[in-house]
Amino acid sequence: MWDWCDELKLNTSSCAFVKRDIRSLPLMDAEVEADFFLDPVFSTKRQERWVGSVVQKQDGAVLAVEEVPLPPPTVNSLANLLAHAMLRPMFGDRQRPRVIYLRDRP
Numbered sequence: 001m002w003d004w005c006d007e008l009k010l011n012t013s014s015c016a017f018v019k020r021d022i023r024s025l026p027l028m029d030a031e032v033e034a035d036f037f038l039d040p041v042f043s044t045k046r047q048e049r050w051v052g053s054v055v056q057k058q059d060g061a062v063l064a065v066e067e068v069p070l071p072p073p074t075v076n077s078l079a080n081l082l083a084h085a086m087l088r089p090m091f092g093d094r095q096r097p098r099v100i101y102l103r104d105r106p
Contacts, residue, residue, distance in 0.1 A: 022086055022096060030097040031057040034082060036073040052077060054085035056092075057101070063089040078102075 032054050039049040050068040055061065064085035068077050086096055 022083065025086060025094050025096045027098060028095040030095060031099040031101065032063060032085065032097045033057055033101040033103065034078060034085075035103040036068065036077070048072065050077075052081040054081060056097075061091040063091060065090070 034052065034054045036050050036052045039051050042049040048071045050071045050073050052064075052066050052068060052073060053062060054064040056063060064081055066081055066084060082100065087094060089095075
């Protein structure tokens, strides 16, 4: 159903309707935190496994968890993760958060 989100590329016309769909969502006072982390259990020297997550800061509810298809994560991976968290959250209603925090770590 949301296959077009998987094809999201920044600075192209392919994401125009994604922006339209996200802009139409209600803006809430929610604050979310997005982060990517290397999964040490399933990573090897030959292949890394990166997982991204979006969590609400107020109550710790997980909105989206996804594996990065082509590691390492890029800005397009972040855009896809945030679009999925807003358009099809694992918990709660579809919404646009007022603030998005990104962790500053290597």
